[in-house]
Amino acid sequence: MTGKTQTIPIQYFFPGPAYVRPEILAQMARPQIPHRSKEFCAIHLDICQILTDLFSQRGTWLVVTASSTYMMEACFHNTTPTRILALVNGAFAERWARIAHFFCNDVVELRAALGEVFSPAAISKILQEKKFSHILITHSETSTGALNPLAQLCQTIRQKSDALICVDAVSSLGGVAIDFTSIDFLFAGVQKAMALPPGITLTYLSDRYLEMAQAVPAKSFYFDLAMTLQKAKDGYTQTTPSAPHFFALQKQLHDMKEEGLANRLKRHLAMLQQTEAWVAGQELGYFTKHPAPTVSCLEFAKSQELVQDLRNQGFTIGGGYGELGARTFRIAHMGDVGVSDLNFLLDKMSQIIDDKYKF
Numbered sequence: 001m002t003g004k005t006q007t008i009p010i011q012y013f014f015p016g017p018a019y020v021r022p023e024i025l026a027q028m029a030r031p032q033i034p035h036r037s038k039e040f041c042a043i044h045l046d047i048c049q050i051l052t053d054l055f056s057q058r059g060t061w062l063v064v065t066a067s068s069t070y071m072m073e074a075c076f077h078n079t080t081p082t083r084i085l086a087l088v089n090g091a092f093a094e095r096w097a098r099i100a101h102f103f104c105n106d107v108v109e110l111r112a113a114l115g116e117v118f119s120p121a122a123i124s125k126i127l128q129e130k131k132f133s134h135i136l137i138t139h140s141e142t143s144t145g146a147l148n149p150l151a152q153l154c155q156t157i158r159q160k161s162d163a164l165i166c167v168d169a170v171s172s173l174g175g176v177a178i179d180f181t182s183i184d185f186l187f188a189g190v191q192k193a194m195a196l197p198p199g200i201t202l203t204y205l206s207d208r209y210l211e212m213a214q215a216v217p218a219k220s221f222y223f224d225l226a227m228t229l230q231k232a233k234d235g236y237t238q239t240t241p242s243a244p245h246f247f248a249l250q251k252q253l254h255d256m257k258e259e260g261l262a263n264r265l266k267r268h269l270a271m272l273q274q275t276e277a278w279v280a281g282q283e284l285g286y287f288t289k290h291p292a293p294t295v296s297c298l299e300f301a302k303s304q305e306l307v308q309d310l311r312n313q314g315f316t317i318g319g320g321y322g323e324l325g326a327r328t329f330r331i332a333h334m335g336d337v338g339v340s341d342l343n344f345l346l347d348k349m350s351q352i353i354d355d356k357y358k359f
């Protein structure tokens, strides 16, 4: 795990903001520096370089002091949407579709039941019927714990369409493998598998997206990604950034490089398998048949009580999201928690369930 120094088990498994190591929090307590100083620009440029090295090997990364929803909007401000296909299978995908309607009067919402994901065949079918300028995919739907088969969907789309492929990777970047080959726009707030405090969103733009953004007349100052990038080339930001987040992000990326992305992804898969094995021994089930390596959403009739029982014992897990609130709970096994931390939680949960919920 990323340079972990903590020896007592972590007891925080909330699906965002996820657990943050003390070493990272300490970075945020460093004294302020002016954001137009050489020191800040060097940090910013270093971050963008590591993001490319670690994740995409291509394209351009932007680091913006904003939450992920900012990028759901910015995606459209900088291009000309004529017909948008939104793949909707949960609350966050729903949010992006809702935003799309502000920017385009031809939004097609392809829906799947909560917990379900989209098949390449379903995408193929709709692409035969209609042409789209943008296709929106939520990689890991944090509200249900379902992981869309992103690589297969992208491959199918690219064979049949030149639509911009736009991806919400909020609860996958840093915890799930992502093939950037066909992706045009991808964003991820850092408070999930990147294991940082919320407040920064990382965004990948393909060269194609960027060319479009540069050609489209600016419709906004705050959301103008072409201008943001122009400044970022020299390490500057368009508006005053949260420098403490940049300090923390730089350290985290260096630590992730040291851990190795492949090892990090393996650790996430191991934690998913560990949770699946535990669930198999309980009278519990996954809400989805397509669980993400970062978050497990489990069905349990007394989920709210269980979350509180754990809270009373010093553990934090997530309740169900939105309409799933009363019948599911979520365990975030992402970011900088590890197998032994998760064991500690799962043992405690077995104990509580045996004592209180088994008759």
Ligand SMILES: Cc1ncc(COP(=O)(O)O)c(C=O)c1O
Pocket: 016, 067, 068, 069, 070, 092, 138, 140, 141, 142, 143, 168, 169, 170, 171, 189, 198
């Ligand atoms: C998949 C997904 N997309 C988007 C968001 C929205 O992020 P924010 O609240 O940081 O704007 C979240 C937040 O949990 C999320 O999990």
